[in-house]
Amino acid sequence: MDRAATAPQEASPEGPPGLEELLRRVARGEEQAFNRVYDLIGPTVYGLVRRVLRDPAQSEEVAQEVLVEVWRSACRYDPRRGSPQAWVMTLAHRRAVDRVRSEQAATDRESRAAAADTERPYDEVAEKATDRLERERVRRCLENLTEVQEQSVRLAFYGGYTYRDVARLLSTPLGTIKTRMRDGLIRLRDCLGVEW
CATH class of the missing domain: 1.10.10.10 (Winged helix-like DNA-binding domain superfamily/Winged helix DNA-binding domain)
Structure with a gap:
């Protein structure tokens, strides 16, 4: 049996490393590996976040936060629990949902404050x-x-x-x-x- 066919996305002289290998390298602090990860999944992360948030500016901000989190926590990726792309997309979805909840909570607080202000009219x-x-x-x-x-x-x-x-x-x-x-x-x- 051919060893190259059974190895899990290892770097090979014939082609670029896979996302899993890139995450291992990012976990070791290799900036070039992170640049490649960014190029590979950045647009997909932005697309997912944009579908949740709808606001382009907030989507860019959250996508950046997700990619920074990938840089910082690449060592926590466990290939036994799923593919590298699924791991990153889970991080992105959670972060986007957190932002929606945060924005909703802020809107609710402002509404309650506005209602409280109008409850006691000035006489x-x-x-x-x-x-x-x-x-x-x-x-x-x-x-x-x-x-x-x-x-x-x-x-x-x-x-x-x-x-x-x-x-x-x-x-x-x-x-x-x-x-x-x-x-x-x-x-x-x-x-x-x-x-x-």
């Missing part, structure tokens, strides 16, 4: 009423301050002045203004029932 009337009530409450609490405290707080918080500016405007020492502000803010906090 402009309620918002304005709440703002008006809060302003009225603050106004009443400001009236409970001493005149000098109220004057200092209004200049600082409503006028936008710094403590130093308030001291200059009221012709009062800075330390006194700070004391008035501190005491006024404590009284406001107590009146509003706010914890600082």
Whole structure:
């Protein structure tokens, strides 16, 4: 019996090595073997992925990922479990399906987020009423301050002045203004029932 006829896709002087032999060489890190594998199965991988994904750009990306996986995991190919092409196509199909699932999950998340945003409509009337009530409450609490405290707080918080500016405007020492502000803010906090 002729030995060349029974050898499983070994490299022979007469012809190029088969895909199985190329994968063995890729497993050993031979770049030229990987280039040949890429040329042999790249278009088929892309075709399979494209049928699953339909999007050309995503198909190219996933096909590249599959071929990188072939480069990295060629040592895991087991000829007893199937042909080299079947192994690569299984990797390609799994990766394409994973991408579809990932995209679907992202779409579902976005839909849920959009639905959640629309579930609580903005009520402009309620918002304005709440703002008006809060302003009225603050106004009443400001009236409970001493005149000098109220004057200092209004200049600082409503006028936008710094403590130093308030001291200059009221012709009062800075330390006194700070004391008035501190005491006024404590009284406001107590009146509003706010914890600082």
